[in-house]
Amino acid sequence: MKAIRISEFGLPKVMELKEIDRPVPKPDEILVKVYASGINPVDLVVRAGSNAALSSLLSLPMTPGWDTAGTIEELGDEVTGFQKGDAVYGVPNFPGDGSYAEYVVAKASQFAIKPKNICFNDAAGIPLAALTAWTAMFEFGKLKMGQRILIQGASGSVGGFAVQFAKSIGAYVIGTASANNFDYLEQIGADELIDYRTQKFEDLVQEVDIVLEVSSVRDNNERIKSVQVLKQSGIFVSVNTDFAFNDEVIHALNKKNCKGELSANQAKKESLEEIAKLIESGQVKVPQGKIFALRDAVEAHQLMESKSVNGKVILQVREQTNEAY
Ligand SMILES: NC(=O)c1ccc[n+]([C@@H]2O[C@H](COP(=O)([O-])OP(=O)(O)OC[C@H]3O[C@@H](n4cnc5c(N)ncnc54)[C@H](OP(=O)(O)O)[C@@H]3O)[C@@H](O)[C@H]2O)c1
Incomplete structure (x- = not known):
């Protein structure tokens, strides 16, 4: 072959x-x-x-x-x-x-x-992008209906699925992306958008249940800002498993009793079946x-x-x- x-x-x-x-x-x-x-x-x-x-x-x-x-x-x-x-x-x-x-x-x-x-x-x-979003949001982030989630890198391959999965269960989605991707993000249902090139999310967002880092950024100072916008006992989940949390991030998480998770995608038949149903029903494009x-x-x-x-x-x-x- x-x-x-x-x-x-x-x-x-x-x-x-x-x-x-x-x-x-x-x-x-x-x-x-x-x-x-x-x-x-x-x-x-x-x-x-x-x-x-x-x-x-x-x-x-x-x-x-x-x-x-x-x-x-x-x-x-x-x-x-x-x-x-x-x-x-x-x-x-x-x-x-x-x-x-x-x-x-x-x-x-x-x-x-x-x-x-x-x-x-x-x-x-x-599969890889969707399973990455699915594992991070549902297995590690435990996202539920009515919760508020900040998705950093909402316009990416993983982010686009994350936005749609979160909307499919009735969560409130705030996404960061470049402004030229806002039309796409509005079409797939994001509730609020922040242009990371010209705006500071830490000045605009507060009290979210979950921050999902699915951007290509690897910067622990940015992660500390992400912890600042979490609720007490919130969850920060990053899919960038190749970039560990440093001591400052861990300290910031502990101070607010928040959890920090590095989420590697889990390739599971059951998750792929759920994702297929959402695509067939038109809920996920x-x-x-x-x-x-x-x-x-x-x-x-x-x-x-x-x-x-x-x-x-x-x-x-x-x-x-x-x-x-
Ligand atoms: N753990 C796992 O199993 C797993 C699996 C797959 C991927 N990943 C990781 O997940 C991340 C996303 O992958 P992907 O395939 O979705 O990548 P992608 O399609 O290239 O998307 C990257 C996203 O990051 C945003 N971004 C770029 N520069 C940024 C900055 N300076 N500040 C804030 N956001 C920025 C982009 O926004 P704009 O395009 O709107 O500018 C876009 O939304 C990558 O780091 C990848 O390594 C992990």
């Missing part, structure tokens, strides 16, 4: 299209015939080798790509609840071989039937990504690195016929 392989860490051009053996699923795995693979910020970090802790977990050569939509080609002996041919979406085993490839093996527990009302290209932009062919992975990463693209970038691995929906 064809796959994009990395044999050394470096610039996008280290990614090469190669012919490799098709993987074989273990008893608890499925073999997915990949139709599309979404690109996430972490793919760029993996390819560049820019995070030493993460790089130490990787073995080269490898195939990147941890956002997948496709159909089930084979099932391991222990897999239940799926059939050959099911259209699925999910997260293959991070940080093992991913889905910039014609086939990928993955734990069946990390996949679900994909939303029926969207194509594979759109479905491939969902999925933005269309910019599509590249698998062989153009280098250009796709270059575009992501240029930061000139708004929204997801997707590698289309196969032609998408109507039967394959």
